[in-house]
Amino acid sequence: MAEEPMTDAKQAMPSGQLSAVVTADEGTRVVTVAGEIDYDTGNTLREALDISGMHHPRVVVDMHQATFIDSSGINILIAAHHTISKAGGWLRLAAPTTTVMRTLSLVGVDAFIDCRETLTQALGD
Template sequence: MPSSAAEGTGPTTSRLTVDIRLQDRSVVVSPAGELDHDSVALLHERLADALANPDTDRLVVDCHDLRFCDSTGLNALIAARREAHDAGGALILAGLRPAVARIFEITGAHTVFDIRPDLASAVTR
């Protein structure tokens, strides 16, 4: 499962990168940068890859390097959570920065997600 990057505004920068890996029987998706309307397609793609992994039923989105998330990013995470739940699995968010956590609080989405303070606590079963 290789990393991917979205095209950014400059030739050597990208607004969002998304790594995906297996860790402690969990699929860990790690978005880094800014998640918005222009970059959400990459996250959709990587979440679909993670949800299709037959080796685990636990998806962890490690947000510690995510600096910004708008409503389109939030909607992508909500859709992935629903898909994981419908398939009998779980989606856990980890390491939300205050600016990102704020959108979850404002919208009330924090009440439907399992949010952990860090990756270590999210991959622990």
């Protein structure tokens, strides 16, 4: 699986304690996040998930380096899920850490946003 930067690649600079790097893998946008997703860092994730101008977007958020997510981060994922679905695409979460997955499960996000154990699984059909 070769990951190469998108032609319009966006790399969000660390904002507080979160970084988000956007790449593409065979037409799927991959947003790799590292650090804490919370109120103070949420704009970094929100900008990385912006699908303006994309038709039928496929987006995977690689969360294997995410250490924390609060309600702000969950709201960003829910809003992105709705926006991407309305555009005819899908959003998947890949490899959330145990801590992050526990939070996603507690609030029921995993019931409507597809969560996969690995990035490879998330990129598959």
